[in-house]
Amino acid sequence: MRAARFCLLIGAAILVAVSLSGCLVKDTRPEALFTASVAEHVVPFTVSFDGTPSYKPNGEIVSYLWTFGDGAADSGPVVEHTYVEDGVYEVRLTVTDEEGYSTSSTLTVHALNPPPKAEFSYAPKSNMEGEYVVGASEWITFDGTESTDDGEVLAYDWNFGDGTTDSGPVVQHRYLYPGTYNVVLTVTDNDGGKSNYVERVTIVGGPPCNADITGDVTWYNGGEPE
Ligand SMILES: [Ca+2]
Ligand SMILES: [Ca+2]
Known part of the structure; x- marks a missing residue:
C-alpha cells in the first residue's frame, strides 16, 4: 500500500516535470x-x-x-x-x-514620392525699361514643358489670373486689359504629387478697339471674336 502511494507520487512528479518542460520549450x-x-x-x-x-x-x-x-x-x-x-x-x-x-x-x-517641380516660360515679351511686359490682346504662348519629375508629369493646369484657366503642356492665352496677373501652373506627376509655379505677367497698352468694355470677355477664351 505504501509502495503504491509512493509510485503515485513519483508518477505525479514525472507528470509535473513533463508539463513544465513542455512549457519551457514553448517559452x-x-x-x-x-x-x-x-x-x-x-x-x-x-x-x-x-x-x-x-x-x-x-x-x-x-x-x-x-x-x-x-x-x-x-x-x-x-x-x-x-x-x-x-x-x-x-x-x-x-x-x-x-x-x-x-x-x-x-x-x-x-x-x-518626390513631388514634381513646376516651371514655365512665356513668349513673346518685351523688355521695356527693365520690365518684361506683353501688349494687351497679344497672343502669349505659355510653355510648361520645363517642369520635371523623378517619374513623369502627367497634367498641366493653368490659371491665368484673369478668371480663365486652361490645361496642357503648352497653351496660348491673351489678356484683354492691362494690369499685372499672377499666372499659376500646377503640375501633377504619375504618383499624384502636385506642385505650383507662379509668375507675374505685366500687360501694357489699352484694350483692343472692338473690346466689350462692359466686361464680357468670354469670347476671348475660345479664339477669335466673331
Ligand atoms: Ca514624382
Ligand atoms: Ca514614383
Missing part, C-alpha cells in the same frame, strides 16, 4: 526584434536594419532572414536596403534558433 522560442534607421523618407533612400536585439533565452539565434517588401531579401544580423520606388513596404525579419524554431516580426517603411 524558449526565439524573439525577433529589430530597429530601422529611418521608417519614412522620400525615395531614393537607404535604411539600415539591425536585428541584434533579437534573442533566445538559454539558446542562440543562428540565422536572420530579411524580406524588404519590394521583392528583395537579405540575411545577417545587420543589413542595409535602398528603396527606389515610392510605396508602403512591410519589412519582415525571421530569426531561427539552434533547435530550428523560427519567429518573425514586421515593421512598415513609408517610401514617399
Whole structure:
C-alpha cells in the first residue's frame, strides 16, 4: 500500500516535470526584434536594419532572414536596403534558433514620392525699361514643358489670373486689359504629387478697339471674336 502511494507520487512528479518542460520549450522560442534607421523618407533612400536585439533565452539565434517588401531579401544580423520606388513596404525579419524554431516580426517603411517641380516660360515679351511686359490682346504662348519629375508629369493646369484657366503642356492665352496677373501652373506627376509655379505677367497698352468694355470677355477664351 505504501509502495503504491509512493509510485503515485513519483508518477505525479514525472507528470509535473513533463508539463513544465513542455512549457519551457514553448517559452524558449526565439524573439525577433529589430530597429530601422529611418521608417519614412522620400525615395531614393537607404535604411539600415539591425536585428541584434533579437534573442533566445538559454539558446542562440543562428540565422536572420530579411524580406524588404519590394521583392528583395537579405540575411545577417545587420543589413542595409535602398528603396527606389515610392510605396508602403512591410519589412519582415525571421530569426531561427539552434533547435530550428523560427519567429518573425514586421515593421512598415513609408517610401514617399518626390513631388514634381513646376516651371514655365512665356513668349513673346518685351523688355521695356527693365520690365518684361506683353501688349494687351497679344497672343502669349505659355510653355510648361520645363517642369520635371523623378517619374513623369502627367497634367498641366493653368490659371491665368484673369478668371480663365486652361490645361496642357503648352497653351496660348491673351489678356484683354492691362494690369499685372499672377499666372499659376500646377503640375501633377504619375504618383499624384502636385506642385505650383507662379509668375507675374505685366500687360501694357489699352484694350483692343472692338473690346466689350462692359466686361464680357468670354469670347476671348475660345479664339477669335466673331
Ligand atoms: Ca514614383
Ligand atoms: Ca514624382
